[in-house]
Amino acid sequence: MTAQGITLAGRERRVAAPGLTLEGRGVLEERALFGPLTLALPAGRWTCLLGPSGAGKSTLLRLIAGLSTAVRLEGTVRAEDSAPLAGRIAYMAQTDLLCPWLDVLGNVTLGARLRGERPDSARARALVDAVGLAGREAARPAALSGGQRQRVALARTLMEDCPVVLLDEPFSALDARTRAEMQALAARLLAGRTVLLVTHEPGEAVRLADRLLLVERGGLSDMPLPDAPPPRAPDDAGTLAAQGRLFRALLGEGAPA
Amino acid sequence: MTSLTEGSAPELVDVEERSRRRRLAFEKWGKWVLPVLVIGLGILAWHLVVTLNGIPHYILPGPVLVFETLVKDWALLLDALLITLQITLMALAIAVIGGVGLAVLFTQSRLVEMSFYPYAVILQVTPIVSIAPLIFIYVDNKMAGLLICAWIVAFFPVLSNTTLGLNSADHNLRDLFRIYGATRWQRLRYLQLPSALPYFLGGLRIAGGLALIGSVVAEYVAGTGGVGSGLAFTILEASYRLNIPRMFAALLLIAATGVVIYAGLSFLSYMLLHKWHESAIRREV
Numbered sequence: 001m002t003a004q005g006i007t008l009a010g011r012e013r014r015v016a017a018p019g020l021t022l023e024g025r026g027v028l029e030e031r032a033l034f035g036p037l038t039l040a041l042p043a044g045r046w047t048c049l050l051g052p053s054g055a056g057k058s059t060l061l062r063l064i065a066g067l068s069t070a071v072r073l074e075g076t077v078r079a080e081d082s083a084p085l086a087g088r089i090a091y092m093a094q095t096d097l098l099c100p101w102l103d104v105l106g107n108v109t110l111g112a113r114l115r116g117e118r119p120d121s122a123r124a125r126a127l128v129d130a131v132g133l134a135g136r137e138a139a140r141p142a143a144l145s146g147g148q149r150q151r152v153a154l155a156r157t158l159m160e161d162c163p164v165v166l167l168d169e170p171f172s173a174l175d176a177r178t179r180a181e182m183q184a185l186a187a188r189l190l191a192g193r194t195v196l197l198v199t200h201e202p203g204e205a206v207r208l209a210d211r212l213l214l215v216e217r218g219g220l221s222d223m224p225l226p227d228a229p230p231p232r233a234p235d236d237a238g239t240l241a242a243q244g245r246l247f248r249a250l251l252g253e254g255a256p257a
Numbered sequence: 258m259t260s261l262t263e264g265s266a267p268e269l270v271d272v273e274e275r276s277r278r279r280r281l282a283f284e285k286w287g288k289w290v291l292p293v294l295v296i297g298l299g300i301l302a303w304h305l306v307v308t309l310n311g312i313p314h315y316i317l318p319g320p321v322l323v324f325e326t327l328v329k330d331w332a333l334l335l336d337a338l339l340i341t342l343q344i345t346l347m348a349l350a351i352a353v354i355g356g357v358g359l360a361v362l363f364t365q366s367r368l369v370e371m372s373f374y375p376y377a378v379i380l381q382v383t384p385i386v387s388i389a390p391l392i393f394i395y396v397d398n399k400m401a402g403l404l405i406c407a408w409i410v411a412f413f414p415v416l417s418n419t420t421l422g423l424n425s426a427d428h429n430l431r432d433l434f435r436i437y438g439a440t441r442w443q444r445l446r447y448l449q450l451p452s453a454l455p456y457f458l459g460g461l462r463i464a465g466g467l468a469l470i471g472s473v474v475a476e477y478v479a480g481t482g483g484v485g486s487g488l489a490f491t492i493l494e495a496s497y498r499l500n501i502p503r504m505f506a507a508l509l510l511i512a513a514t515g516v517v518i519y520a521g522l523s524f525l526s527y528m529l530l531h532k533w534h535e536s537a538i539r540r541e542v
Contacts, residue, residue, distance in 0.1 A: 086438060087438055093433075099430065099447075099448070100533045110447075114437045114438070
């Protein structure tokens with residue numbers, strides 16, 4: 001990890017990150033799927049949605065992103081500053097979503113090119129460096145490992161410099177060590193933005209969340225977190241205890257583990 | 258991070274490794290030497306069959322005579338070859354423009370696709386020999402008629418493969434492009450066209466051979482030669498004169514042209530894909 005200690009503050013156009021609220025109910029084929037509920041993402045904080053697969057976490061994220069889902073939202077998604085959200089959202093998914101025909105730099109600067117801007121290649125290089133891939137700028141995704149590809153995806157997400165970042169299980173396909181590194185890296189580089197992290201892993205949620213919501217049967221419930229600020233050490237006693245509580249909650253209250 | 262994947266591998270010299278390397282080395286030269294050897298043996302067998310049985314040259318000429326004819330009639334054959342090549346390449350070029358253009362149109366409008374795809378299929382499944390006589394009745398210019406025939410045969414694989422490719426862009430990437438606010442044109446230019454490239458190139462390789470077949474078949478149908486006749490007519494004419502060696506020489510040129518077109522398109526495909534596409538990346542097994 002060559003990125004330790006590098007700050008990108010000097011290069012970044014800091015944008016005030018607004019809080020975000022999704023309000024309403026989700027309807028699937030004329031049947032209510034969830035809600036009515038209110039999902040509030042506090043400004044400049046990490047909000048984690050934790051729940052088993054199929055609980056509707058990703059659907060909530062896609063509704064906020066304005067992507068098509070089978071579920072129709074009867075309600076609103078709005079930012080605190082009441083400006084439109086389009087163009088202010090960055091997105092990172094479980095798969096790296098890299099264009100295989102573009103090299104690392106090309107992928108990182110994709111958003112700029114789509115907006116018809118001249119890509120800031122110095123900044124792109126600095127970000128590639130920050131995610132620990134200096135020297136691999138000209139490599140195609142096929143030449144990179146899964147972890148490296150996800151780093152490129154993170155660099156691209158950062159390159160967008162969007163105040164709102166949506167993460168849909170971005171680390172779940174990585175091995176334990178790479179995942180821990182990526183979590184620390186993301187926590188550091190995405191600090192100050194409004195982040196929504198969707199995950200099915202209690203450990204990850206406890207490590208990174210400022211606010212933790214359990215998604216169950218279409219409802220949301222707030223879960224307590226340790227006092228230490230994120231990113232929390234994965235082996236800290238408070239982290240582990242919170243993780244244990246979450247496991248119990250996931251299994252159903254009071255059930256023996 | 259990179260040292261794990263890129264560090265120089267230590268020299269492993271166990272038995273398995275050595276046999277694996279030997280196999281790789283064998284495959285490397287065998288790929289070229291074996292086919293050449295097989296063809297050489299085939300020609301030798303042909304030569305022996307002809308000389309040992311004393312087969313007269315007007316029934317089956319030996320390889321030596323065919324080669325001599327190739328040299329002796331070179332001027333005539335070259336002219337014919339150039340005509341055939343010209344029609345083939347022009348037909349291929351129009352097939353690419355038409356095929357890709359229609360494919361793009363089809364993916365942009367479902368309505369257009371539903372309306373016109375059946376016609377493309379009908380054109381494809383109707384044997385060209387049965388359409389060609391009609392074409393030569395309605396089209397006065399012989400060259401244009403040949404081109405139309407070759408195009409009909411060649412454009413379908415480009416169209417169907419490119420359509421498939423344009424539609425198989427990763428839907429997650431489409432989501433990403435939507436979040437980036439990409440326009441329809443940008444999605445086509447930066448996502449769908451690159452995604453379709455490997456499929457298109459696969460179709461192009463088939464179309465290259467088909468364009469040659471189309472131009473040769475069309476010329477058989479067109480019949481009467483005169484100025485500007487290609488290899489097919491050369492074969493036809495030689496058969497009327499019972500000039501069997503020239504028939505073989507022309508046939509040889511057609512086959513060689515097909516192989517060269519295929520090899521050229523394969524090379525093009527490799528150059529465009531070898532850095533990123535699964536089909537062309539060399540992996541250590």
